[in-house]
Amino acid sequence: MDKGFSHAVEALFYMYKKIEKTMKLNKTIFAVFLIVSITACDFLKPDYLKFITATELNQTMQNGDVFLVDVHTPRQQHIKGTDLFVPYNEVDKYQDKLPKDKNTVIYLYCEGGPMGNAAARSLHDLGYGNLVNLDGGTNAWRKAGFKFEK
Numbered sequence: 001m002d003k004g005f006s007h008a009v010e011a012l013f014y015m016y017k018k019i020e021k022t023m024k025l026n027k028t029i030f031a032v033f034l035i036v037s038i039t040a041c042d043f044l045k046p047d048y049l050k051f052i053t054a055t056e057l058n059q060t061m062q063n064g065d066v067f068l069v070d071v072h073t074p075r076q077q078h079i080k081g082t083d084l085f086v087p088y089n090e091v092d093k094y095q096d097k098l099p100k101d102k103n104t105v106i107y108l109y110c111e112g113g114p115m116g117n118a119a120a121r122s123l124h125d126l127g128y129g130n131l132v133n134l135d136g137g138t139n140a141w142r143k144a145g146f147k148f149e150k
Helices: 003-023 027-043 054-063 091-097 114-125 137-143
Strands: 049-052 067-070 106-109 131-134
Touching: 049 054, 049 114, 054 106, 054 131, 054 137, 091 114, 106 114, 106 137, 114 131, 131 137
Parallel strands: 049 131, 067 106, 106 131
Antiparallel strands: none
């Protein structure tokens, strides 16, 4: 289990204990709260993932070929040059479409960033170690004035 996730669970448990003492919180409500909170942890920025701005990604794409993957659901308009669409929560189903070399840099994006973080976790679990997420996703790309596929 990664360190950030452990700290998040510990913090949630501590918060629960405090609330339980003062409000006698129903354990069922806490269980739902805990499940929702743990699920949200998939969308945190993990330490094994690098982040890149829209300007940096655009420059990187101008300088050479990159493996660019849209992981947003539902499907959205793709950044020009996107190689693959993989729903963030179905990465394992698309392993045959991913680079065979697990050291290949994989650039990820979604609409705002969190689904890219979740997809990166799945890719990391599959052994990929060179993962980059577009910070701000297509929202940042659009704001910077860069092109989308037609």
